[in-house]
Amino acid sequence: QVQLVESGGGSVQAGGSLRLSCAASEYTHMSNYMAWFRQSPGKERGGVAAIAIGGGWTSYTDSVKGRFTISQDNAKNTVYLQMNSLKPEDSAMYYCAANFRLGGSWTDRSRFTYWGQGTQVAVSS
Numbered sequence: 821q822v823q824l825v826e827s828g829g830g831s832v833q834a835g836g837s838l839r840l841s842c843a844a845s846e847y848t849h850m851s852n853y854m855a856w857f858r859q860s861p862g863k864e865r866g867g868v869a870a871i872a873i874g875g876g877w878t879s880y881t882d883s884v885k886g887r888f889t890i891s892q893d894n895a896k897n898t899v900y901l902q903m904n905s906l907k908p909e910d911s912a913m914y915y916c917a918a919n920f921r922l923g924g925s926w927t928d929r930s931r932f933t934y935w936g937q938g939t940q941v942a943v944s945s
Contacts, residue, residue: 822846822934824916825897829939832906833914840901842916842936847928853920856890857929858912858941864916869901879926886911906943913938 823845842854855870863936869880869890876889889902899916917932924931 822918824918824934824936826914826916826939827941829941831942831944834907834945836906837902838941840903840914840916840939840941842899843899844899844918844934846897848918850912851875853926854892854916854918854920855921855926855932856899856901857915857917859915860908860912861913865929867925867929870920870926871899881927903941906941908943908945911941911943912945914938918944929938 821837825843826840828838828840830838853870853872855907856868858868859865859867867881868884869888871878871890871892874894880888887905890899892899915937915938917934920926921931
């Protein structure tokens, strides 16, 4: 059983930055991709960014392109989400996901097996 632990959330003003971390207990039993999702009250959990483990592929949802960067440190089994130029609409609980089942879009949350407990991000105007 892979465990994912997120950290780095907090409260910032609009225009500020945060870096989220997702530490995985292991990479061995995870397949190809890890991703960040977010969910705000009353909304569906949606994909933010994804990365191929050990590879160069990344993808972002349109609303965060140019502001967020997903990266990894394989030596630490950790994936990061650097969030710059934060906006109030970025406020949400952010979740890390791992072990993607191939055959669909990374934005489909049902294709990920493992989830972290979430870290809260609040952006004030």
